[in-house]
Amino acid sequence: AQKVTQAQTEISVVEKEDVTLDCVYETRDTTYYLFWYKQPPSGELVFLIRRNSFDEQNEISGRYSWNFQKSTSSFNFTITASQVVDSAVYFCALSEGPGGGADGLTFGKGTHLIIQP
């Protein structure tokens, strides 16, 4: 069975600080996909990134970066120079297919990130 663990329930930092959200996953599949979604206070789910199990290159998109390490089954997310608009709940998710496959996405419980001005 697949499992995603986000051990940090809530993180609070002051604006402009860097923050890392941890994600650890479990799967028996050799091919799988990892995702990060953002859920702002308005409630919608915003897709941030998808990574497949064969691509361990780290990725940077503006202030966001992701560190994928198969050796530790982790897919961590770092926000550099955080801003108040980054305040949201962030979900890490895992699936067998690019968009969820036949079994959908397995989500972690989410990390509530609070950026204080």
Place this chain on the structure above:
Amino acid sequence: NAGVTQTPKFRILKIGQSMTLQCTQDMNHNYMYWYRQDPGMGLKLIYYSVGAGITDKGEVPNGYNVSRSTTEDFPLRLELAAPSQTSVYFCASTHRNTEAFFGQGTRLTVV
């Protein structure tokens, strides 16, 4: 492009009532899903469909039913609403190599 559309956005039900949450997508996606999100929890899969006429249970299917008569629509039916079904419901769709596209969610309260 409308993407995935869910209706209604909010609903209050009394215990024992029934209702249907509507979900439609205009991207010709084969795969569609229903998730529920409870406070402090991630989303959990209720039902999914890999194409018209095919549905299957997810992790938490009890108390729900679905149908998939067309590629576009994937309604979720609650027959006898219970307080435990108070949640936020998300519909999603995907196809081949795309990421999942989510609807805006339906906030359901059962009293």
